[in-house]
Amino acid sequence: MAKRVSLMDYHGGNKKASTARVRVAVRLRPYMDKEEVNGKRLCVRGLDSQSLEIVNWRNQLETMHYQFDAFYGNDSTQREVYTGSVYPILSKLLIGQNASVFAYGPTGAGKTHTMQGSPGQPGIIPRAVRDLLQMARAASSTADDETWTYSITMSYVEIYQEKVMDLLEPKNKDLPIREDKDHNILIPGLTQKTINTFADFDEHFMLASQNRTVASTKLNDRSSRSHAVLLIKVQKNQQVVPYRQLTGKLYLIDLAGSEDNRRTGNQGIRLKESGAINSSLFTLSKVVDALNQGLPRIPYRDSKLTRLLQDSLGGSAHSVMITNIAPEEKYYFDTLTALNFAAKSKQIINKPFCQESTQVTVQPTMKRPRDDVEAPTASRQRKKSKTEDNEESPNSSANATQYKLNLASLDPAVVERLLKLDKILTEKSIKDAQLLSTPKRERMALLKKWEESQVEIERLKERQKELEQKAMVAESRLEKSDNSLSDCSVNESTFRAPLRGRNRITSTAKAKKIVRVLPLQDHNRQQNAILEEGLPVIEKKKSKCTGSENELGWEVNIRTDLLQTSREKILNLLNAGSVKELKSLQKIGDKKAKLIVGWREVNGPFKSVEDLSSLDGMSVKLVSSFIKANIMTMVAS
Numbered sequence: 001m002a003k004r005v006s007l008m009d010y011h012g013g014n015k016k017a018s019t020a021r022v023r024v025a026v027r028l029r030p031y032m033d034k035e036e037v038n039g040k041r042l043c044v045r046g047l048d049s050q051s052l053e054i055v056n057w058r059n060q061l062e063t064m065h066y067q068f069d070a071f072y073g074n075d076s077t078q079r080e081v082y083t084g085s086v087y088p089i090l091s092k093l094l095i096g097q098n099a100s101v102f103a104y105g106p107t108g109a110g111k112t113h114t115m116q117g118s119p120g121q122p123g124i125i126p127r128a129v130r131d132l133l134q135m136a137r138a139a140s141s142t143a144d145d146e147t148w149t150y151s152i153t154m155s156y157v158e159i160y161q162e163k164v165m166d167l168l169e170p171k172n173k174d175l176p177i178r179e180d181k182d183h184n185i186l187i188p189g190l191t192q193k194t195i196n197t198f199a200d201f202d203e204h205f206m207l208a209s210q211n212r213t214v215a216s217t218k219l220n221d222r223s224s225r226s227h228a229v230l231l232i233k234v235q236k237n238q239q240v241v242p243y244r245q246l247t248g249k250l251y252l253i254d255l256a257g258s259e260d261n262r263r264t265g266n267q268g269i270r271l272k273e274s275g276a277i278n279s280s281l282f283t284l285s286k287v288v289d290a291l292n293q294g295l296p297r298i299p300y301r302d303s304k305l306t307r308l309l310q311d312s313l314g315g316s317a318h319s320v321m322i323t324n325i326a327p328e329e330k331y332y333f334d335t336l337t338a339l340n341f342a343a344k345s346k347q348i349i350n351k352p353f354c355q356e357s358t359q360v361t362v363q364p365t366m367k368r369p370r371d372d373v374e375a376p377t378a379s380r381q382r383k384k385s386k387t388e389d390n391e392e393s394p395n396s397s398a399n400a401t402q403y404k405l406n407l408a409s410l411d412p413a414v415v416e417r418l419l420k421l422d423k424i425l426t427e428k429s430i431k432d433a434q435l436l437s438t439p440k441r442e443r444m445a446l447l448k449k450w451e452e453s454q455v456e457i458e459r460l461k462e463r464q465k466e467l468e469q470k471a472m473v474a475e476s477r478l479e480k481s482d483n484s485l486s487d488c489s490v491n492e493s494t495f496r497a498p499l500r501g502r503n504r505i506t507s508t509a510k511a512k513k514i515v516r517v518l519p520l521q522d523h524n525r526q527q528n529a530i531l532e533e534g535l536p537v538i539e540k541k542k543s544k545c546t547g548s549e550n551e552l553g554w555e556v557n558i559r560t561d562l563l564q565t566s567r568e569k570i571l572n573l574l575n576a577g578s579v580k581e582l583k584s585l586q587k588i589g590d591k592k593a594k595l596i597v598g599w600r601e602v603n604g605p606f607k608s609v610e611d612l613s614s615l616d617g618m619s620v621k622l623v624s625s626f627i628k629a630n631i632m633t634m635v636a637s
């Protein structure tokens with residue numbers, strides 16, 4: 001069974017070290033600008049072995065200061081970079097932990113030089129492979145570890161335009177990336193070569209490197225157009241029962257350079273490549289952000305690069321990021337971006353585990369790792385895992401005896417230690433789960449609240465719509481009611497004020513103050529109000545009128561005496577008012593005022609207000625609305 005084991009627990013080491021930070025180193029390459037348009041201006045200044053400054057020559061106040069785990073200046077050697085940042089993590093591979101080293105930075109800043117180097121100046125990759133081979137050999141021959149043997153394999157892929165290409169077997173194009181049940185990332189069908197000597201490695205690597213996609217851009221004659229990922233697997237096999245197996249993976253990654261196409265002069269296919277490069281690097285920065293913020297979803301799957309790095313970043317690996325930067329002033333913005341990205345990455349905490357696989361069934365000989373492919377198909381992988389699960393699960397009752405038997409064959413001290421380890425791991429995972437669940441619970445509660453508030457907002461919106469519709473219906477009914485007012489037989493003391501009239505009533509501030517529209521059930525209170533305040537009150541009550549105009553079901557009563565007084569006042573004005581005074585009436589303009597004066601000169605005084613309908617252009621309906629408007633104004637004032 002492949003089992004995740006916290007290495008520090010397993011080896012009884014310092015507990016603090018059970019989580020590992022991504023180590024971030026920055027390497028400055030030497031000045032190489034032959035043109036020197038503005039003279040030799042450097043945008044980076046090294047301060048000490050960990051810190052540097054970046055200077056904006058256009059505004060020197062913008063000088064920024066950064067501190068990293070290591071800063072390698074422009075005169076640093078390949079050896080210094082390797083021994084300072086990479087060599088210390090190699091030993092982890094031999095005890096089943098994963099590790100990754102990746103070079104990040106703008107195009108032409110020295111990533112390939114750092115990772116690969118040249119025959120005269122070998123970089124991290126050849127040095128690491130050489131040392132791993134030596135370490136494995138040395139470990140196999142030590143007296144303590146004689147029951148273990150080591151085997152080392154290599155695979156080499158490039159991610160070009162979001163396709164995973166097998167550099168050891170170029171016909172394997174666009175390979176899938178999968179995750180097994182233990183969250184290991186693997187590439188089914190990927191070629192795997194066993195390397196017993198450095199010469200084995202050299203041969204495969206040289207051939208494969210020629211398959212890598214490189215091209216010339218304005219900034220770099222041999223610019224890497226893809227992300228190159230070298231995978232070195234160290235397998236530690238126990239030669240005696242229970243035939244355990246530990247696998248440590250080392251990813252050595254030379255990322256394609258982040259590019260500003262205005263400066264690279266990229267066009268056509270170069271531009272397309274550049275788009276893919278920048279977008280996967282952008283996803284990488286999103287992944288870093290998400291990890292740093294502890295977000296529940298890390299967008300690993302948004303690009304092939306981040307998917308492949310999933311168990312190297314925030315996963316089960318020790319990670320070292322070497323940010324390559326260039327000193328020339330023209331690189332200022334690229335350098336600033338790279339340094340900011342590096343500063344973000346520094347906060348990621350990785351949790352190293354060793355991948356232990358215990359083969360419980362008796363095996364006559366230990367199988368050598370396959371020299372061909374990493375895992376033929378995902379389904380086969382799944383099937384295999386399932387079988388292993390069934391065979392090995394110590395919790396399964398069918399296998400419990402077998403498990404105990406195997407334990408019994410071990411040294412009692414080892415058994416005790418294993419049981420202790422199991423206990424620690426169980427307690428640890430419960431604790432981890434609790435720690436994780438607290439912020440998660442809070443997030444869930446917030447999310448629930450937010451969802452509830454969204455529902456409430458929707459409900460209120462619906463309600464608002466409903467009310468608006470009702471208001472529109474009411475409006476149109478009142479319109480009708482208005483129009484047919486003259487046809488309705490109305491008690492002299494009853495005046496139906498349309499709701500729309502409310503606007504008219506309240507159109508003056510004064511009216512607003514004194515007109516109160518009360519619901520029917522408040523009728524008694526309303527009567528009291530009349531008595532107490534002596535105010536003119538308009539009462540809403542059920543209409544006695546029949547017909548469509550009454551569908552609304554309300555009309556307004558006005559006290560009879562007030563109504564009478566108002567009518568008399570209007571009639572007086574009609575019979576004695578000057579043009580100016582007539583114009584003070586509602587709905588009477590200059591033209592109508594002059595008509596009224598002319599009419600009464602010819603016909604004598606108006607007998608009733610309704611006589612106005614004899615005037616040209618004054619229909620019964622208009623007169624009715626004239627009366628209504630003026631009575632309301634007078635009542636209100």
Ligand SMILES: Nc1ncnc2c1ncn2[C@@H]1O[C@H](COP(=O)(O)OP(=O)(O)OP(=O)(O)O)[C@@H](O)[C@H]1O
Pocket residue numbers: 028029030032105106107108109110111112113114220222223224225255256257258324
């Ligand atoms: N530390 C260094 N010392 C000497 N030369 C260097 C150093 N770093 C880089 N160079 C040189 O600078 C040039 C560009 O470097 P390199 O190709 O490694 O950049 P890169 O970051 O990999 O670029 P790209 O992303 O475009 O592939 C090469 O000629 C390389 O030899």
